[in-house]
């Protein structure tokens with residue numbers, strides 16, 4: 001008898017506890033609307049070979065983080081809601097050290113995955129509880145809680161505050 005690959009891996013993982021069960025494809029529902037984020041490269045063995053494609057609903061289905069901060073790009077404190085970058089990569093079973101983030105305008109920047117805080121930055125999909133458009137740096141923006149700590153008011157945090165994020169590649 002043959003088991004589906006996903007099921008077998010799930011059993012092996014639950015038996016050995018080597019990886020979080022969340023590295024299975026389950027947390028990522030197949031998109032039914034416009035794909036706004038793709039993740040490819042070195043992902044978990046149960047992720048689609050072509051990479052993960054997410055629509056807004058798919059992102060909203062994942063555990064969310066919110067914080068309120070000022071930014072150098074916006075006026076006054078704003079509440080950002082989104083998914084922790086580090087946690088998203090863990091859920092994707094990212095097995096490389098580096099993630100490249102790429103924006104609609106072709107801007108690309110790399111981040112070292114082990115150096116990412118578990119909670120921050122987030123890939124924000126809402127500002128003050130509402131989605132935001134490309135014109136306002138949306139629909140996805142990598143943001144840090146700049147007001148929380150001086151380390152987030154640094155050139156490296158600013159340079160990795162990618163707006164109009166559309167793709168991530170794990171290397």
Ligand SMILES: Nc1nc2c(c(=O)[nH]1)N[C@H]1C(S)=C(S)[C@@H](COP(=O)(O)O)O[C@H]1N2
Pocket residue numbers: 073103104105107155158159160161162163164165
């Ligand atoms: N989409 C996108 N995000 C980006 C950039 C970019 O060119 N495109 N530049 C980055 C860099 S290097 C920095 S320092 C800040 C710059 O913000 P500023 O152009 O408003 O000074 O945004 C970052 N995020």
Ligand SMILES: [Mo]
Pocket residue numbers: 158159
């Ligand atoms: Mo920069």
